[in-house]
Amino acid sequence: MSVYLFFEKKLPFREKKRKVVRWIQYVIEKEGKKSKRINIITTGDREIIKLNKKFLGRSYRTDVISFPMNGGIEIEGEIYISLDTVTENAIQWGVTTREEWRRVVIHGILHLIGYLDNNRDEQRIMKEKEDYYLERFPE
Template sequence: MINFNYETEFELASEAGISKWIADSIKHEEYKLEEINYIFCDDDYLYNLNVEFLKHDTLTDIISFDYSIGKLIQGDIYISVDRVRDNALEYDVDFDEEMCRVIIHGVLHYCGYKDKTDDEAKQMRSKENFYLSRLK
């Protein structure tokens, strides 16, 4: 089950389509979807979570709390719509594309992909691009 929650003035255009895409992506990675809660919020909301739970005094576009057990995916993914909008402008990409990139980024973390090193980040970006190409 995938749930979308909105703590800011934003709504996905096609929750059903995005849900199917996420579920198909998880299946393709040979994991099983239990439950993911997406919470779309603003910079202040996510900043406060970042400070409180991760002790990071910075803005970020996504924070994911992973409750997965083995190959069973479950967790909460918080996304700052403000950061996604700014990143789309900075990287000169469409807002919806950047939002979908961030949406799948959280899922890929749940599937075991990391992005701390250069090699990990390259693999993560490659996976994001692969799944974005399957959305279109």
């Protein structure tokens, strides 16, 4: 299992990489999958907008974009997180930036696993899974 965290933008809070990686591995195993290689890149709005436009044809920012590279039992892919948008969303929803960052990490992992959020039912399922796994972060 290979999970790598990269920070183009520095997190405004302390986060132990090993804990995050163990938590992600727990989520993947709990979902009945294995990870081949997963890169999680925390960046800013400028990079997210470029990626969104280039790969998804959308000219706006978002908090997280996932790029699955294969399906099946072994998952592989990249997750890009905009710390700028995560920070704004945290303020809007009254949570800490740390909690919101962790939520989008799990959201991205769920997309790599195969979950979608194209309609209300899919969004509800993903939100329930996010909440479930957030409660299990090893403090």
